Amino acid sequence: MTPEEAAELRSRRYNATVVYLQKVHSDLLVMRVKPDFPRPPHQAGQYCTLGLGYWEPRVEGCQAEDLKPDELNKVVRRAYSISCSVEAEPGTLYDPAASDWLEFYIVLVRENSDGRVPALTPRLFALKEGDRVQLGEKVAGHYTLAPVQPGDNVVLLSTGTGEAPHNYMLWSLLSRGHTGKILSACCVRYGRDLGYSATHQRLMGRYPNYKYLGLTTREAGATKKVYIQDLIAHGELEEHLGAPLDPKMTHVFLCGNPKMIGVPTRDKATGAVTYPQPPGVIELLEARGFQADVSATKFKGTIHFEEYW
Numbered sequence: 001m002t003p004e005e006a007a008e009l010r011s012r013r014y015n016a017t018v019v020y021l022q023k024v025h026s027d028l029l030v031m032r033v034k035p036d037f038p039r040p041p042h043q044a045g046q047y048c049t050l051g052l053g054y055w056e057p058r059v060e061g062c063q064a065e066d067l068k069p070d071e072l073n074k075v076v077r078r079a080y081s082i083s084c085s086v087e088a089e090p091g092t093l094y095d096p097a098a099s100d101w102l103e104f105y106i107v108l109v110r111e112n113s114d115g116r117v118p119a120l121t122p123r124l125f126a127l128k129e130g131d132r133v134q135l136g137e138k139v140a141g142h143y144t145l146a147p148v149q150p151g152d153n154v155v156l157l158s159t160g161t162g163e164a165p166h167n168y169m170l171w172s173l174l175s176r177g178h179t180g181k182i183l184s185a186c187c188v189r190y191g192r193d194l195g196y197s198a199t200h201q202r203l204m205g206r207y208p209n210y211k212y213l214g215l216t217t218r219e220a221g222a223t224k225k226v227y228i229q230d231l232i233a234h235g236e237l238e239e240h241l242g243a244p245l246d247p248k249m250t251h252v253f254l255c256g257n258p259k260m261i262g263v264p265t266r267d268k269a270t271g272a273v274t275y276p277q278p279p280g281v282i283e284l285l286e287a288r289g290f291q292a293d294v295s296a297t298k299f300k301g302t303i304h305f306e307e308y309w
């Protein structure tokens, strides 16, 4: 494809500009995207799509891609939760009225074992500020704070960039003066993968009802791998929350790796529930009186979840 053809496709297919891009490290970024159209209304926890043309360059060191000629002028789109830096600057909460962009928190998927070559993230990681992208015009998703009452305890559990919607929820709770306790725990491989860590440390100093917990599974020097499931099984989650895990006044939000979440299958005829193994958080919490949302029946429980794949 010639540079002129690529420029023509970009002008026709793209509708938004990258106005801020921070690489936390080579494989993790925070970026803000300003649409050419009015920023779509959205709630904390929801997602929209980002897209780039297959004609765009990919960062090095990713799984090889073998494109057919008719794929080259197509746009690849993926869903991304809207994230939030929570603060506008240290000590001041983010003000949505003072911004015209949406923030995203994205990890580079270098290779994929399920056969599909990662198409979008190798291209997103080649972007720089000022570049153009395609932003979905509609924001969607039921993963929101709608069921949470002001005094409820809120537990936000994530893996990796699954923290994105939780950061927006955290902003929403703090800015509306939520009185219940809030615990956000995120499980990553290395400490450097906790991209918003400094913000969370500051917020804990300012909000006595807020606690952030970063868990690592591969950090050098760490004596053991800690997964979210371990925190629940060993009773540490309550200790960190500073309250019992009481389903009558606690909402748990789970986002990221499906193995951490562990969505059960429910037999329509018999109602029998089968949990995936090894146990995910849903199985551990349902054993303690919590009930997960069931999208097929629109049942709203006290466990809400968003799977990233």
Ligand SMILES: Cc1cc2nc3c(=O)[nH]c(=O)nc-3n(C[C@H](O)[C@H](O)[C@H](O)COP(=O)(O)OP(=O)(O)OC[C@H]3O[C@@H](n4cnc5c(N)ncnc54)[C@H](O)[C@@H]3O)c2cc1C
Pocket: 047, 078, 079, 080, 081, 082, 104, 105, 106, 107, 109, 112, 113, 114, 116, 117, 118, 119, 120, 121, 122, 160, 161, 162, 164, 165, 306, 307, 308, 309
């Ligand atoms: C509702 C929703 C919201 C999402 N929000 C985010 C977000 O805020 N940030 C984000 O980084 N991703 C998010 N994702 C995942 C995102 O849509 C893409 O799948 C991902 O960025 C990889 O795109 P790709 O084209 O490079 O690879 P794909 O071809 O999409 O490859 C998918 C494979 O990559 C792996 N993978 C996908 N996402 C992740 C991840 N986040 N961490 C580790 N491995 C992953 C899985 O093995 C998956 O099978 C979300 C997905 C959904 C369904």
